[in-house]
Amino acid sequence: MEWWSGRVALVTGASAGIGASVARRLVAEGMRVVGAARSVERVQALADELKGQPGTLIPIKCDITKDDQVVSMFARIKRELGGVDVCVNNAGLAVLKDLLEGSPEEWRGMLDLNVVALCLCTREAVASMRERGVDDGHVIHLNSIGGHYISQIPSFHFYCGTKQVVTTLTEALRLELRRANSKIRISVSCVCFLPWS
Numbered sequence: 001m002e003w004w005s006g007r008v009a010l011v012t013g014a015s016a017g018i019g020a021s022v023a024r025r026l027v028a029e030g031m032r033v034v035g036a037a038r039s040v041e042r043v044q045a046l047a048d049e050l051k052g053q054p055g056t057l058i059p060i061k062c063d064i065t066k067d068d069q070v071v072s073m074f075a076r077i078k079r080e081l082g083g084v085d086v087c088v089n090n091a092g093l094a095v096l097k098d099l100l101e102g103s104p105e106e107w108r109g110m111l112d113l114n115v116v117a118l119c120l121c122t123r124e125a126v127a128s129m130r131e132r133g134v135d136d137g138h139v140i141h142l143n144s145i146g147g148h149y150i151s152q153i154p155s156f157h158f159y160c161g162t163k164q165v166v167t168t169l170t171e172a173l174r175l176e177l178r179r180a181n182s183k184i185r186i187s188v189s190c191v192c193f194l195p196w197s
């Protein structure tokens with residue numbers, strides 16, 4: 001993990017769950033971690049807890065479904081930390097309802113966060129790496145096992161659809177980076193907590 005020490009990681013959705021755990025681990029490895037979430041006070045509480053660790057956690061309040069807030073966050077990271085070397089696209093939303101019961105508002109909420117915000121954070125992170133000549137950066141998408149096949153649990157159908165888009169976007173970004181002869185890496189981390197049948 002020597003590579004990571006002192007470098008800057010953005011973790012979206014660092015106020016809870018997997019994002020908080022990832023932020024905690026990266027700080028333990030010596031990274032300067034920007035933890036983005038709407039509940040910034042929860043990220044601040046984690047940052048206070050992690051004082052004395054090799055790295056630091058810097059909380060930034062950001063609703064990543066708001067384009068202007070994302071752009072402002074990257075501008076602040078550039079100003080205060082130089083830029084982003086690692087982008088962990090973790091924030092995600094699952095409104096569990098069958099397709100025949102869901103609403104457009106709920107579907108848009110999932111698409112905005114799981115797909116559009118992920119793309120915007122990725123675009124801004126890669127731009128930040130390129131403008132500083134960082135060719136060993138890393139983008140990591142949090143996916144789900146449901147992003148790889150059609151679940152038999154109807155209430156997961158729309159959410160899994162958004163994660164299937166993430167599967168496509170991961171490979172598509174890999175192709176774009178390769179075409180550009182970039183060594184920036186794109187990875188996907190797949191999570192499963194339910195018995196999928």
Ligand SMILES: NC(=O)c1ccc[n+]([C@@H]2O[C@H](COP(=O)([O-])OP(=O)(O)OC[C@H]3O[C@@H](n4cnc5c(N)ncnc54)[C@H](OP(=O)(O)O)[C@@H]3O)[C@@H](O)[C@H]2O)c1
Binds near residue numbers: 089
């Ligand atoms: N948990 C699982 O078993 C599981 C399984 C498969 C895949 N995944 C995926 O893994 C990732 C993390 O899951 P999790 O279970 O840890 O989620 P979680 O506990 O529900 O936490 C979601 C995080 O996303 C943040 N968030 C939500 N809306 C946001 C917004 N508009 N702007 C910024 N941040 C926002 C939340 O912070 P605020 O509310 O403070 O903004 C919170 O920190 C997601 O992509 C999820 O789809 C999880």
